[in-house]
Amino acid sequence: MDVMEFLLEPFEIQRHLTNMYYIGMALICVLAVVLAYKRGFIRVGAFLWLSSGLICLIWEVTLFLIGSRHYSFNPWLELSYHAFTEAGPGLIITFVTADALKIIDMSQLSDASLKKRSRKVLKELSKKMKPQEEDA
Amino acid sequence: MLDLLIDWLITPAEINRVVNVLYLIIVSCIALGVLITAIVTKNKNGIRIYLFSIPVWLFIEGFGLVTGLREYDINGPMFWITYIVVAVGEDPGWVALAYMVSEWSLKFLANKYPNIILFGKG
Secondary structure, three states: OOHHHHHHOOEEEEEEEEOHHHHHHHHHHHHHHHHHHHHOOHHHHHHHHHHHHHHHHHHHHHHHHOOOEEEOOOHHHHHHHHHHHHHHHHHHHHHHHHHHOOOOOOHHHOHHHHHHHHHHHHHHHHHHHHHHHHHO | OHHHHHHHHOOEEEEEEEEOHHHHHHHHHHHHHHHHHHHHOOOHHHHHHHHHHHHHHHHHHHHHHHHOOEEEOOOOHHHHHHHHHHHHHHHHHHHHHHHHHHHHHHHHHHHHOHHHHHOOOO
8 A cells, every 4th residue: 555545535524413413513512602601601602603614614615626525415515504503502512511611711802801802992092093183 | 173183293204414434524523623723722611511521422322323313324434433533523613613712702702892792671
C-alpha cells in the first residue's frame, strides 16, 4: 500500500438513530435556553449557539458537497437541523456546567458584566462627544 | 394516529460520514491550531474548555461505540486512532473554536457597538 492509498482509503463512521433523536434534540434546545436564562448567559449563549451553528453548518455542507456525509432522510433539511440543534445547545450546557463546576470563569461574559462594560463604553463615548459639541 | 406517530418516531435514521487518514490529519491540525491559538493568546477559558471537553467527548463517543449507536467500519489500530482523534481532537477543537469566536465577537460588540449588547431585557 503506497502513502496516497493509506491516506485516502475510505472508512465509515456511522451513527444509528431513530426519528426520536430529532425530538430529543428539540428538548435539549429547550433545556439549553432555560439554563442560559437562569444563569444569566443569554447573550453569550446566543453567540455560542450562532458561532457553533455556523461552524457546524460550514463543515457539514463541505462534507456533504464532497460526498463524505450521508443522511437517510431529507439531506438538506436534516443537515440544517443537525447543524443548528446539535452544536449550540450541547455547547451551552457544557459551558454552564463548566462554569458551575468552576472549571472556567464566565463572569466576564455574563449578561450583567457585558451590559456594565457596554454602559461604560457608552459613557466614555458621550464624554468624548461633549467637548466636540462645545467646540462647534 | 398514535400508532402512526410511534411508527415515525422509531423509524431508523442514519448519519454516515466517510473519512480517511487525510481527514483525520486535517481535523487534528484544526484542533491543534485552535489549542495553540488559545495558548498563545493566553485564553485560559479556551484552554480549559478544550481540556474539559476531552473526557466529555471520550464518554459520549465511547458510549455510542459501546451501545452500537456509533460504529466505525474498521478494525485494528485505526479503530482506536479514529476514536482518539474524534474524541480528543475534533470535538474539543470545535468546542474551543466556537467559544473563542463567541468571546471575541461579544467583546468586540461590547467595545464598538455597545447598543447591540444593551438591546433587550435579559
